[in-house]
Amino acid sequence: MSDLHPPASTPAPSASAASPDPVDRSAEHGQLRMVATRFLRHRMAMASLTVLVLTVLFAFLGPLLWPWDHTVHREILPNQPPSWAHPFGTTNAGHDVLGQLMRGTQQTLKVALTVSVLATAFGALWGAVAGYYRGWIDAVMMRIVDVLMVVPLLVAVAAISGNVRGGTTWWAVALIIALFSWTTIARVVRGVVLSLREQEFVEAARAAGASDARIVLHHLLPNAAGPTIVAATLLIATSILLEASMSFLGFGIQAPDISLGLMIDNARTAAFTRPWLFYPPGLFIVMICLTINFIGDGLRDALDPRQTITRR
Amino acid sequence: MTSTNHAPNPATAAADAPVLSVTDLHVRIPTSEGDVHAVRGISYHLRRGEALGIVGESGSGKSVSALAVLGLLPRTARVSGSIQVAGYEVVGRKDAELTRIRGARVAMVFQDPLTSLNPVHPIGTQITEAIHAHRDVSRAAARERAVELLRTVGIPQPEQRIDAYPHELSGGMRQRVVLAIAMANDPDVIIADEPTTALDVTVQAQVLDALQAARRATGAALVLITHDLGIAAGHVDRVAVMYAGRIVETGSVDEVFSSPQMPYTLGLLGSQPRMDAAPHSRLVPIPGAPPSPDHQLSGCAFAPRCPLAKPVCRTSTPQLTAVSDTHAAACHFADQLAGIRPEELFASNTAPSANPLPEAVERTRSRGEPVLVAEGLVKHFPVRSKGLIRRRSGEIHAVCDVSLTLHAHQTLALVGESGCGKSTTARMLLNLIPPTRGRVSYRGQTLTGLSSSRMRPLRRSMQIVFQDPFASLDPRMTVFDAVAEPLRVHGQFRNGGAERVRELFRLVGLDPAHGNRYPHEFSGGQRQRVGIARALALEPEVLVLDEPVSALDVSVQAGVINLLEELQERLGLSYLFVSHDLAVVRHLADQVAVMYLGRIVETAPVERLFTAAAHPYTQALISAVPIPDPRRERARQRIVLRGDVPSPMHPPSGCRFRTRCPVFARLTEAEQARCATEVPTLADHGNDHAVACHYAVPRSPLGDAFPPHRTP
């Protein structure tokens, strides 16, 4: 992997450039616009994107507008059902549930999105390299994946986070989850790449003198985008649940901080007696997972040039 | 057939009544993009013992019209018109009712013999099952008949083979088994849909022989669907040419081939590469592409591609009109076609430089210095056993001791049947896979063993065009980016790369404005042009063409072949042309190397090969290629090889061809022993002609009686 050729398609924007490469520019531009057009026509994806944006605003702007944060306040009457002052009620200890929900959504989103970005990028690259080179490189790389997959996640988490001093922050949680979940992506991508690498267009690129890095980045990964996106959206859902179980075991995000998983955990016994503690975080988790899923669908279709532009 | 014990068909009683009568057949198949009007009103009638060939390019509705006869179309298809099998109306019947005639009255042979046999049953069971489905005979009798059928279609040792499973048989044998099943109930009609397209040419000759044997044995009428005009010329009495769902011309083979009365037929004949062509004669491509079947058509469907088209052609649909008693054509201006030659009719469409060369002016391309040289190339692929521990359980001897020299400005063709190692050799020449032994050098510089970064600057001079125009372009890259990729890789894109790409598009006959489209938006021929443009981007000196036209329809293929010839003349390229199609090779090559099972058995200048081939394999290969000329086809002496190509895992000792060699069979024991022990080396016969056979005798495989073909 000696040289990584930049996609040198747009010429340096010097004013003196005599020919501004009309075809080339418009080609690049046209591709992006096509992807955007296809995505915009995907109804569910667009609706989901809207909902997700609202959720993000709620989680990150909400705390600035709402008088109560996620901590205990003396002024709050404990254990109250929803009212005008506390639309989602209050907890035993005296939290405002809406305040908790904002902070919890924020932490959960941060963890889930970080995990999915890190694990997908790393896992896809790992899988593509293993599948492209095959042979002993593949054998070694995939044995590493196998080992990581059989280590019970929570044991490993316990071992690692036990050594992290001074409480566990959201990014530490995200890093740990990512460390153990990129393997699923790697497996998926390797499988796809194994069959892609036999296709003639890969050989054509090699015959043109393309470096291995170029083949992996420009040919293999884009063609593996569909299955990768599917795996990545699943990963978001699992990382939300993983974070919750880590919190439960005392390794994840800890009180006084809060996450959606932790909120559900705290409200486990109250699902029937005080449903306002249980359902809001539960519904938020379901909603985040669903929207991400639909956005993934839309993205997958939008990136596939063979999809015709039709409403669905 | 001696032991047929069923009542005679009522239809055969009336000797001249047609056994298959198709009248005004229309088939519409609904799809998400609207109705596809696949068959748009065809009629034909077939008597017992007659053979009708249906020819046409892919998508012309050949297969759909055949499937309709058996009621095998998708349930959603809407069929109208009438199909009568021995007086029994098929259109409108329920599936269950049709099982009575399937197999018993009409039998079908499909293109792919692997999918039409059940992999879990021995072939004998599948034949007896077919017999029992329509007749009440004892098991022993059915088995006996199965053996007899297998013998008829030319399966050696049928008593033993009857218990074999499909996977134990080669493609050609399987297709013969399918034929035996088709014959099992003495059908009135056998429909064969491209029965040999998946097979090699020497095996194709065997299967076509078996098909004729089946016809003789059953006396059935035959509908032979094919895209190969040569096969039609030699194996049917009448031919129907289909275009866009209609029959546009029909008649006896002699009349249709010698005096076509419809521009499309004329164009097909002109674009078909033929082995008996005059040296280096240009093909005549038909411009444009067939209409897509979901198109609404009015008037003559061929009008957009027809040089004779007048306004009336676009408004009124020409009907099949009799030209003679046995010949009809659907064209408003059929009378203008008398005596006209394809290149005259389509002349306005060939590029100025693509005018047919005067035949007296032999192309005298000076043979330049050696460019690409291979010495003693060997390639073994390991075969690993399945399971946990993947032991090395054997080796495929794909290429064995191959030496080649490609000279500047010349075309060297590498010819052979599938699996003979030609693609592997081509890839080793480009250093895309490392040879097990041997050496490749480009202008004196050894390529073998160079690292990929040392190889990169050399890649500029050597490029490759692949066989499959679908798989060789990245589906997620625009064709502009695909053509630009070599420039980007070599850092040449920044200065004027985009202009260069546009220039390349124009060079191969594509519209530069289509650059931002994706490969799937192009037709096969256009995609292949993109592949050629990509290969030319770096101005290479050597182009390796791995079956560049074998995935294309003839009318489109001719355009690509002409393009390649033109580019060679304009840019002074050297081609290594890998192909299984000798007819195409005849048009393009200067020097030919014939491969069999990993070895080169003969190499000769193209003229010499077709007039004085000396290796028994080359002779058989040439004699197996059909020629689109009914008179010549009937007059030809064929050498039909026995058996199949042996497995490259255990190639025969000595001469690898001896298990099938017709000369070997006639040798004395002492001579045979020599073939079995001593590997024949390429011995020089003078004039660049070398042959690897101990008992080589040159002879003209086409028959000396024929001067080179001149278009009618």
Ligand SMILES: Nc1ncnc2c1ncn2[C@@H]1O[C@H](COP(=O)(O)OP(=O)(O)OP(=O)(O)O)[C@@H](O)[C@H]1O
């Ligand atoms: N990567 C591989 N691993 C194992 N065997 C291979 C491999 N590539 C080719 N072979 C085998 O090597 C032999 C020669 O293959 P090759 O592709 O060169 O044939 P070919 O003449 O190009 O055939 P075709 O006309 O079907 O393209 C065949 O038996 C094939 O199965």
Ligand code: SF4
């Ligand atoms: S009818 Fe007109 S367009 Fe059609 S083939 Fe004849 S001349 Fe050409």
Ligand code: SF4
């Ligand atoms: S060497 Fe013997 S077996 Fe081989 S081709 Fe010649 S005659 Fe036939």
Ligand SMILES: [Mg+2]
């Ligand atoms: Mg090949």
